[in-house]
Amino acid sequence: MLYTKKEAEQWLGMTVFEMWVHIISILLFTVLVALKVENIWPVSWWTVFIPLFTGVGMIAYFSVIVFIRLFLEHDFKTAGFRVLWSALLLTLIFLFEYLLCQKLAADSIPQGHYSQVMSPLFVLPIVLGIRACVSSN
Amino acid sequence: MPLSYRIVCSCLLALFFFIMMAVKLDRKPDWNWFLVCLPLWIFNLFFSVLLIIRLVSHLRNGRERDTNAMSLFSKGLFIFVLLMKWIFEIMLCIKLQYVDGGGKKLSMFFVFIPLWILLLIAVVRLFPWTPEVMSLIKRNVRTSEVSSASRSTQSMKRGPTTSGLSNTVGAHPRSVGSRSSNSS
Numbered sequence: 001m002l003y004t005k006k007e008a009e010q011w012l013g014m015t016v017f018e019m020w021v022h023i024i025s026i027l028l029f030t031v032l033v034a035l036k037v038e039n040i041w042p043v044s045w046w047t048v049f050i051p052l053f054t055g056v057g058m059i060a061y062f063s064v065i066v067f068i069r070l071f072l073e074h075d076f077k078t079a080g081f082r083v084l085w086s087a088l089l090l091t092l093i094f095l096f097e098y099l100l101c102q103k104l105a106a107d108s109i110p111q112g113h114y115s116q117v118m119s120p121l122f123v124l125p126i127v128l129g130i131r132a133c134v135s136s137n
Numbered sequence: 138m139p140l141s142y143r144i145v146c147s148c149l150l151a152l153f154f155f156i157m158m159a160v161k162l163d164r165k166p167d168w169n170w171f172l173v174c175l176p177l178w179i180f181n182l183f184f185s186v187l188l189i190i191r192l193v194s195h196l197r198n199g200r201e202r203d204t205n206a207m208s209l210f211s212k213g214l215f216i217f218v219l220l221m222k223w224i225f226e227i228m229l230c231i232k233l234q235y236v237d238g239g240g241k242k243l244s245m246f247f248v249f250i251p252l253w254i255l256l257l258i259a260v261v262r263l264f265p266w267t268p269e270v271m272s273l274i275k276r277n278v279r280t281s282e283v284s285s286a287s288r289s290t291q292s293m294k295r296g297p298t299t300s301g302l303s304n305t306v307g308a309h310p311r312s313v314g315s316r317s318s319n320s321s
Contacts, residue, residue: 003143004211005263011144020263027256034245114162121155129148132141 011132013085018059025055045105049097056094059086088127096120146183150176170234177226185219188212214262218255225251 005016012019028051035041036048063086070079099117154176161168192212228248236243 003140007140011140016263020260023256023259023263027253027260030249030252030256034249037245115159118155118159122152125148125152125155129145132144132148135141 010135011128012089013082013131014059014089018062021055021058021062025051045101049101052097053094056090056097060090063087063090085131089124092120092124092127096124147180150180170230174226174230181219181223181226185216185223188216188219192216214258218258221251221255225249225255 003011008019009016029048032041032043032048032051036043036045063083067079067083070076070082096118099120103114103117154174157173157176161170161173192209195209195212225248228243228251232243232245232248
């Protein structure tokens, strides 16, 4: 909400629909987190993370459809750039969600390695900043 | 302020915040959560000042110099969103720093309420079909008003000959009244 829709689209390289799906999934996720933490619905962390995984899956499916349609319209350059950018963003987001869920669910990563879990988040702002600098030139 | 500057500022602050959080969770558990969230406070302060300056200049001049700028309503909404963000972050820090360890109880629902308000506003604003739905509703209301008015005048003119047809398509009550008055 701190940027206009057009600015956010330009910066993040995703459509309004994709942002909307992300926000819906975050909203559902926070509701489930509150229910789990307050012990109202004691489910596993994998269940709590389902909205986030579903959101990423839906956006991946949407991106593939857009890629196929652009490819059929012989707009190869746009299709290639778009699918590569979406794949990069979704991979980073999914990786972070998966590692965090694994950490919370089983605590399989040894203590003192939250930096491993957060490593995709270190890359994400750098990639977005580079994109902003490139697109402004 | 140009978009690229704003984006680079946001990215740097986000990166700084993630690093601080990783350090807090891995190496320095005694760090205060309010200190860890310092980049978020800077971010909020920066955007609040920016928005308030723009809002004040908009109110003073009556309009924005830039034609692509946000409307007055959007600016007011953005300030409200920032306020919700402030409240959520402060409440989360209070919960993490003072409540959990001290035996006091603060429900996660209270902490999350500002975030849910913020996200619901974003959901409504970003709903992909909101502009189309709004224009469709306006158009439907307008056409239904026009068609009901024209149908009633037509049925009044035609009289009992079109009564069967108007009955099947669900005519306006006024036309039914006119039909009965004609037939009698």
